[in-house]
Amino acid sequence: MKITVVGLWNSFPKNNEATSGYLLEKDGFSVLIDAGSGIAAHVQDYISIHDIHHIILTHYNHDHAADLEAFMLSRKLAGRFKHRNQRLNLYGPESGEPVRLMKRAKYSKFHSIKKNSTVEIGPFKFGFHRNVHPVETYAVRIVDDSGSTLVYTSDSSYNAGLVRFAFGADLLLTDCSFYEGFDARSEGHMNAGEAGLLAAKSDAGMTILTNLPHRGALEALLDSAKQHGKEDIQLAEAGMVINI
Secondary structure: OEEEEEEOEOOOOOOOOOEOEEEEEEOOEEEEEOOOOOHHHHHHHOOOHHHOOEEEOOOOOHHHHOOHHHHHHHHHHHHHOOOOOOOEEEEEEOOOOHHHHHHHOOOEEEEEEOOOOEEEEOOEEEEEEEOOOOOOOEEEEEEEOOOOEEEEOOOOOOOHHHHHHHOOOOEEEEEOOEOOOOOOHHHOOOEHHHHHHHHHHOOOOEEEEEOEOOOOOOHHHHHHHHOOOOOOEEEOOOOOEEEO
């Protein structure tokens, strides 16, 4: 599968970039995971907005779901003018204000996700893990038809359940919202040391630090994460493409 990092910033988009959004592609199927601020514009650098028929939302915080309505409006207009007749499938937690909007939409269809539920889209099978975060939030495990595995933590504090969920992933996209020494747990996030510990304990093949902070020297995040023994760790960058 091909993974493109469309956006990666925590809280708000950096100039000319976006918050959380990741595009999966294989065999003509495309799935967007998260639709944070700026994603609707920047995903069009890689694919037509009209060719995205599936969006998985891990939760509804602004930096992960701000552009949800932009995608819905694009499909509404495409349907009205007969440009596309396929509904936009939206997957997300049952709790949250955007759920009512998604359920009412004429050209979109809402599918609820929960702990231990599964979703199959083309060559992809998705599993979900309930995170430790102030709002209902899910980590996502994606396995394609060749057995390649991607785990995206979304927002979560470090915990043993997440280690088990991520174990053996070929690629781990992990929350890294704080520098080592900060109490990320109180915010429902991970600091760089905890992200590195997750990579090591889960025995991930490759780790990408994402949901990054705006302040500080980002290379320090890498230094902290690698102290736990895993060397194949990189910082997310807009436009980064990973094939697994």
